[in-house]
Amino acid sequence: MPSTYLIALGSNRRHHRYGAPQAVVQAAMEELAAFGTVTARSPIIATPAMGAAQRRFANAAAVLESELDPPSLLAACKHTERAFGRRPGQRWGDRVLDLDIVLWSGGVWASKMLTIPHPAFAQRRFVLDPACAIAADWRTRPRGLRLIHHQARLTRPRPLPR
Template identity: 70%
Template sequence: MSSLYLIALGSNRRHALYGAPQGVVRAAQEELAAFGTVLARSPVIASSPMGAAQRRFANAALVLESELAPPALLAALKRTEREFGRRRGRRWGDRVLDLDIILWSGGRWSSPGLAIPHPEFRRRAFVLGPASAIARSWRDPVSGLTIAQLHARLTRRRPLPR
C-alpha cells in the first residue's frame, strides 16, 4: 500500500555537478522520484541561515507517493544526502543537502531516529512556505491545523507592543 509524504529539501553549499544551492535542491527533487512518484514540487525559495550555518539556504518541498514505510524512506533520504556529498557535522551547520520527512498520510510515527510529524516544522517558515504552495490543506495530526493555517500563524504581522 502506498503512502503520501511531504518532504522538505534544503541546501546552502555548492555542488560540483549541480552548482549553487538552488540547483542542488532542484536536482534532489528529481532524484527523489527513485523512491516513488513525485506528485508536486514547490518553487525553490531563499531563506536566512540558522544555527551554526553561515550561508543562505535554498529550500523547497515535494509530495511523494511511495510504497516505502517511513523508516525505509528515511534511510533512502539519508543515503541520498550522502550521495550528494553531505557529511556528518555540526547540527544546523552548512550542508550540501538536507532532506526531512515532515508529514505523511499515516498520521503520526515515532521510532528511534524518526518522528513524524517533524518536531520543529511548525516553527520554520522555510518549511511551511514551500509546503503551503503544494500541500495547503494537509493537516498536522498534532494540532489539527492545516499547513496554510500554520504558515499564516507563523508569518502574520503582529501589532507592535504599546
C-alpha cells in the same frame, strides 16, 4: 497501498556536479523519484541562514507517493544526502543537502530515529512557505490544523511590545 509524504529539501553549499544550492535542490527533487512518484514540487525559494550556517539556503518541498514505510524512506533520504556529499557535522551548519520527512499520510510516527510530523516544522517558514505552495490543505496531526493555518500562525503580524 502507497503512502503520501511531504519532504522538505534544503541546500546552502555548492555541489561539484550540480553547482549552486538551487541546482542541488532541483537535482535532489529529481532523485526523490527513485523512492516513488513525486506528485508535486514547490518553487525553490532563497531563505536566510539559520543557526550556525553562514550562507543563504535554497529550500523547497515535494509531495511523494511511496510504497516505502517511514523508516525505509528515512534511510533512503539519508543515503541520498550522503551521495550528494553531506557529512556529519555541526547541527544547523552549512550543508550540501538536507532532506526531511515533514508529514506522512499515516499521521504520527515516533521512533528513536524518526518523528513525524517533524517536531519543528510549524516554527519554520523555510518549510511552511514551499509546503503551502503545493499542499496548503494538508491536515496535520495531532491537532488537525491545515498547513496554511500553521503558516498564518507563524507569519501573522504581532503587536509591538509597550
